[in-house]
Amino acid sequence: MMIQYSEGSASHDAVGGLLGLKKLVKDFYAFMCSNPDYAIIRDMHPQDLTVSEDKLVCFLSGWLGGERLFAKKYGAISIPQVHAHLVIHEKERDMWLSCLNEALEKQPYADHFKAYLLNQLRVPAERIRIACERRL
Numbered sequence: 001m002m003i004q005y006s007e008g009s010a011s012h013d014a015v016g017g018l019l020g021l022k023k024l025v026k027d028f029y030a031f032m033c034s035n036p037d038y039a040i041i042r043d044m045h046p047q048d049l050t051v052s053e054d055k056l057v058c059f060l061s062g063w064l065g066g067e068r069l070f071a072k073k074y075g076a077i078s079i080p081q082v083h084a085h086l087v088i089h090e091k092e093r094d095m096w097l098s099c100l101n102e103a104l105e106k107q108p109y110a111d112h113f114k115a116y117l118l119n120q121l122r123v124p125a126e127r128i129r130i131a132c133e134r135r136l
């Protein structure tokens, strides 16, 4: 039977809970730092990525149906708003998604879950692009 990843904590379970999510985000930022193709988006971030990593883990935890760690630790968030000061067009949006794709490739998840997650994250990534372009 096909798993319904959108239900309850199915997606959070599929990434291997908080530990699996931390590994995904670590790999995501490691690719962003090591691949010069992503230099433009890497350089938008602070030098020290500790807080950026933690914020992404906390946000994704709730987004995937797990504990709402971002709200708990950092308060309310609007994803398009927190990116609105950045210059994010299609190119930068796609860099972020490629970087995520590379990180997903490294994880022991089922292929259909990797594809599902990448597709789901295209939605906020596109909203960010629209919000950023409106501000320009």
Ligand code: HEM
Pocket (backbone or CB within 6 Å): 041, 044, 045, 046, 052, 055, 056, 059, 074, 077, 079, 082, 083, 086, 088, 092, 093, 094, 096, 097, 121, 124, 125, 126, 128, 129
């Ligand atoms: C579209 C391409 C994206 C780019 C280029 C990008 C880039 C960035 C950068 C540079 C920061 C740090 C901002 C700063 O410290 O001033 C940031 C923060 C953050 N990003 Fe993204 N991001 C993208 C998409 C996403 C997506 C799709 C999500 C989640 C669905 C996300 C979640 C976050 C979170 C939770 C933060 C922390 C916000 C805060 O400071 O409270 N980002 N992003």
